[in-house]
Amino acid sequence: MTAFWRLRTRLYDVCEGSDLRRGGRKAELFAHMEGRTLFMAVGTGIDLKHFPAHADVTAIEISAEMLARAAPRGVQCPCELRLVRADALNLPFAYGAFDTAVTSCTLCSVPDPGRALQEVHRVLRPGGKLLLFEHVRSRNWCFGLALDAMTLWTRLAGTEMNRDTVASVRRAGFEIRRIDSVFLDIILSIQAVKNLPSPTSGTRDRAGLGRRRSLARIAGAGVPPLAAT
Numbered sequence: 001m002t003a004f005w006r007l008r009t010r011l012y013d014v015c016e017g018s019d020l021r022r023g024g025r026k027a028e029l030f031a032h033m034e035g036r037t038l039f040m041a042v043g044t045g046i047d048l049k050h051f052p053a054h055a056d057v058t059a060i061e062i063s064a065e066m067l068a069r070a071a072p073r074g075v076q077c078p079c080e081l082r083l084v085r086a087d088a089l090n091l092p093f094a095y096g097a098f099d100t101a102v103t104s105c106t107l108c109s110v111p112d113p114g115r116a117l118q119e120v121h122r123v124l125r126p127g128g129k130l131l132l133f134e135h136v137r138s139r140n141w142c143f144g145l146a147l148d149a150m151t152l153w154t155r156l157a158g159t160e161m162n163r164d165t166v167a168s169v170r171r172a173g174f175e176i177r178r179i180d181s182v183f184l185d186i187i188l189s190i191q192a193v194k195n196l197p198s199p200t201s202g203t204r205d206r207a208g209l210g211r212r213r214s215l216a217r218i219a220g221a222g223v224p225p226l227a228a229t
């Protein structure tokens with residue numbers, strides 16, 4: 001899976017990462033970041049300029065190539081920022097380590113969005129916020145079918161265009177507070193809260209990693225070796 005993203009890194013900013021992807025609407029959503037914030041899959045860092053100055057962000061990403069592109073943009077980021085190479089499906093952070101988690105075109109890209117959301121649920125504190133900027137399968141039948149058709153080839157490059165992300169967020173144990181359609185019910189800006197224990201994730205620090213270890217890894221701000229998925 002990481003191989004797809006390695007190949008897509010070079011063309012990412014030109015083809016996919018421009019402000020055509022509605023940077024202004026992302027900034028509106030990211031303004032709700034509060035406290036210790038986990039950003040899931042930073043890519044080449046095009047979102048960094050939309051982070052609010054008050055934010056304190058740990059941004060993860062599985063691809064070393066993407067992270068290498070994000071690093072110079074991180075220097076110009078207005079807020080506190082740590083870049084960490086990590087797998088969204090196996091986060092190296094303790095239970096309740098974050099106050100806010102953010103996804104941005106992430107859940108279409110990870111192989112198992114349900115598992116990624118369980119991991120987010122685990123590392124968020126109870127009452128913590130989840131902010132999502134995602135494209136999903138439209139409820140309009142015509143757009144929905146078009147997205148199904150597009151997914152036949154986009155999935156070859158690691159992106160599923162037709163996921164039911166709202167249902168996945170609820171299933172992972174979040175309460176949805178607000179959904180705004182950014183584009184034709186295909187791109188959604190979603191605000192949710194961790195209210196309940198996830199039906200599928202425990203409250204235990206699954207990896208046995210304490211907050212101290214998480215911070216140590218962050219402090220390294222490097223790109224530790226990670227098994228390819």
Ligand SMILES: C[S@@+](CC[C@H](N)C(=O)[O-])C[C@H]1O[C@@H](n2cnc3c(N)ncnc32)[C@H](O)[C@@H]1O
Nearest residue numbers: 005041042043061062063087088104105109110
């Ligand atoms: C569509 S890009 C979005 C990047 C950025 N958020 C943006 O909007 O430009 C999806 C990103 O997810 C990353 N990704 C895919 N699988 C992942 C995983 N299991 N863990 C962490 N990141 C992953 C890819 O490397 C890629 O950078």
